[in-house]
Amino acid sequence: RSAMSDLPYTIVVDGTGNVLERKLANHAPGSILKTSVKIKSNKVADGERTVVLERDMTGATSDHFNFDFNAEAINMIYASGSDGTYAYHGTTRSGGTLNLKSIDSPTCICYKGVSGTINNIPFSKNCLPEPKSDLLADRNPTCFVDTYQGGLSCCHHEIVLLDKDQEQPEEEMTYHMKFRFWFQEYSEKNGIKSHENLVRMYWQTEAWSTEYDVIKCDKDSADECVYEIKSNFTVRDMMQSCDVRKNPSCWGNTTEYDGINIIYAAGHCHAPSCLSMELYNADTNELLCRHDPVYGKSHEIFDELGYLAIPPCLYGPEEQGLMPPMYLSYDTNLYSVKKNNNTNAHYGEMASWQMRGILVKK
Secondary structure (H helix, E strand, O other): OOOHHHOOEEEEEOOOOOEEEEEEEOOEEEEEOOOOOEEEEEEEEOOEEEEEEEOOOOOOOOOOOOOOOOOOEEEEEEEOOOOOOOOOOOOOEEEEEEEOOOOOOOOOOOOOOOOOEEOOEEOOOOOOOOOOOOOOOOOOHHHOOOOOOOOHHHOOOOOOOOOOOOOOOOOOOOOOOOOOOOOOOOOEEOOEEOOOOOEEEEEEOOOOOOOEEEOOOOOOOOOOOEEEEEEEEEHHHHOOOOOOOOOOOOOOOHHHOOEEEEEEEEEOOOOOOEEEEEEEEOOOOEEEEEEOOEEOOEOOOOOEOOOEEOOOEEEOOHHHOOEOOEEEEOOOEEEEEEEEEOOOOEEEEOOEEEEEEEEEOO
């Protein structure tokens, strides 16, 4: 793992050499795990403590890290606190790659590109090759630390972006958020359910970089300034067969079903460069969903000047004015295309699909 947002398995050694294993939360302490390490030695010399640990290759639970015999390296992050208690580490953090050597067999010495850190945090991107994503083929700057220009990797926890002549203000801003939820009570009568469980389908057109650069066009040679990225994937690529009560992204037992009916589809498209997002059934060339940003033109609610909305695609009863749900088997091929205006460059752009659907058996 290369960041706390990855929720990594962690070994914590306090100021006296006591050892705990944790599953970190997103910039939070996380939870203590079942002990699986054995302390082989705990020594202090010249003010430096050295603790040697031993544990099995296979993790004791799903939250413990599994070591892979075939892995060539392990990505690591590490931090040091200011005293002997478990607390926020501040800026004393870094990371790197632990390269592994084979015993009694050749070890491949491979070049995997330039490595580095941003704000002492290891830079790591998982840009998939075609056909899942075309970022690598296009050499999009977001995939490589030596060409990275801006985006999420510059904005980790407590990192503040300032101009060179600015100083960090001492005061802190406090704000409050209010949420209101509407719900309907679930009921079941004569075997008929009032509601069906909606499973979460998620895919990134920029798979799986989480962001990408909109590269500025050459106005002298381009007929129009439009930047396009594409992705080919399947419904099965989004499937997560796990317990729905333990993770909101889980689908439950998928073996009892053959596919899914789409009920909701929404693309992630940033202003002001967003032009459109389209999702197709690649097997039939049928358009499943298209997004076109709607720009506000007045001071009325939901039509505010200077703001835009990206209405989602909704499927349901035709008498309610909705499109009928579209059935997709697990092996249905899907195709996503995202278009941006690239008159100017943009960093940290996203093109993910957040969808909901009902598991069905044909």
